[in-house]
Amino acid sequence: GAGVSQSPSNKVTEKGKDVELRCDPISGHTALYWYRQSLGQGLEFLIYFQGNSAPDKSGLPSDRFSAERTGGSVSTLTIQRTQQEDSAVYLCASMQDRLNTEAFFGQGTRLTVV
């Protein structure tokens, strides 16, 4: 596809379960970002991948959160032992680093922990 794709679009999980959220960036985009957006709030930076460099994980809120990016393309955000406060929309974006033109966003995954 031409845009950033995220799956699933909605996820309901029980407290304590692990979840995986997927992001397919635009082909050729070297930078990939994950954000968390709570209801009516701003975008909280979680993690940033740039090419083959070590990711910037400075925004991950706890060690229950992790992310990987395989082959410089698809990324997976994993939340272990989910808590109710993890409920939010998780947005992924990709950008062609060297041009800094625009970050393209996916539609997000709405995660609800019950």
Next chain:
Amino acid sequence: AQTVTQSQPEMSVQEAETVTLSCTYDTSENNYYLFWYKQPPSRQMILVIRQEAYKQQNATENRFSVNFQKAAKSFSLKISDSQLGDTAMYFCASCKNQGGKLIFGQGTELSVKP
């Protein structure tokens, strides 16, 4: 530290009038980019306008323009001839040149009233 601050949680404007949204930022970089993104109720993030910090001329995109004051680290967005479709959350963001963390402000919820 890289920060972006939007001090207006909510704004409203009458249709066809002009409104200005404020944004201040802090960065230690000499070369960086600034953005305004729009997030309508559909949740899709859309780039409104982009400014390169080394360019003194303020960016303009149709009804949208910015007032970039580099020394004051201020980057406000002016929307002229406001339309009902401009109703959305607006986020200010900054990113250093050649890639880096893309950091967002808290957002301003704009309502355009008929």
